[in-house]
Amino acid sequence: MAKIDDSVKKKVPELRFKGFTDDWEERKLSEGTSKxxxxxxxxxxxxxxxxxxxxxxxxxxNGKIVITKETKLVTESNQSKDDKLLNMDTILMSINGTIGNLAWYNNERVMLGKSAAYLTVSNFDKKFIFSYLQTSTIKNYFLNNLTGTTIKNLGLKTIRDTTLFVPTLEEQQKIGSFFKQLDETIALHQRKLDLLKEQKKGYLQKMFPKNGAKVPEL
Structure with missing residues (x-):
């Protein structure tokens, strides 16, 4: 990646991939989404x-739909037309209470409640948008435009009117893939960390005497 000279006041990020020099264009999020x-x-x-x-x-x-034992079930007839039109270009986002949590939609059989919004990306690169929605600029914009008193809510109009600066589609794809790979690496190390924590817990139980024993199990 090449670093941009701070003295050059252009609509470009501080770091970008080699070979890209064009200004980024100001667009609204709604311009690159079908719904x-x-x-x-x-x-x-x-x-x-x-x-x-x-x-x-x-x-x-963390980018996924997590089903727990508290998650309720409904029949397919309860799903709306919009629920059934979710596709692999859809990003899900929390908009009520907790704001801005994201997940990819991967053809799970789900019905959305009011605190989950969907963004179906069309004219932008979906990985680029997924990463952009995690930036401090976008998060601060969302937090500064919440409604409600006790429970804060992010309105759909606010989401649609979100201002982005976007490069060419080719550069979007490069950036999106870069951050997708980082997310996958983080997830891999997180799984390793979780396994090591479980392993340590097991060793702590077996490598010290317990229940009146004078020697440990291991």
Missing amino acids: IGDGLHGTPNYSDNGDVFFINGNNLV
């Missing part, structure tokens, strides 16, 4: 026999 919306504003009819998970913003963790 931005949110989920059901209410409570669906839950069903123990359902095969669709009803998710909200708290199910969006």
Whole structure:
């Protein structure tokens, strides 16, 4: 990556990949998405026999939809047309209470609640947008434009009007892939860390005497 001379006042980032020199263009998020919306504003009819998970913003963790034992089920008939139109270009984002948590949609059978918004990316690179939504600039914009008193809410109009500076599609793809690879590396090391913590816990139980024993198990 080449560092840009600070004295050159152009609409470009401080670091960028070699070979790219054009200014970035100011665009609204809505210009590069086919649809931005949110989920059901209410409570669906839950069903123990359902095969669709009803998710909200708290199910969006570290880029993934996380299903827990508390996650309720609904039947397919409860899904809206918008739920059924989610696709591999869709990014999910928490917009109520906790703001800005992101997850990729990977064809999971889900129904969205009101604290989960969806952004279906069309004219921008989806990996680029996913990374852009994590920047401090965008996060601060969201936090400064929340509504509500007790529970804060990020409105869909605010999301649609979000101002971005975007490069050519080729440069977007380079940047998006770069951060996607970083996320995958972080996830890999996190799994290793979790395994080491479990291993340590097991050793602590087996390498010290317990229950009146005079020697440890190992």
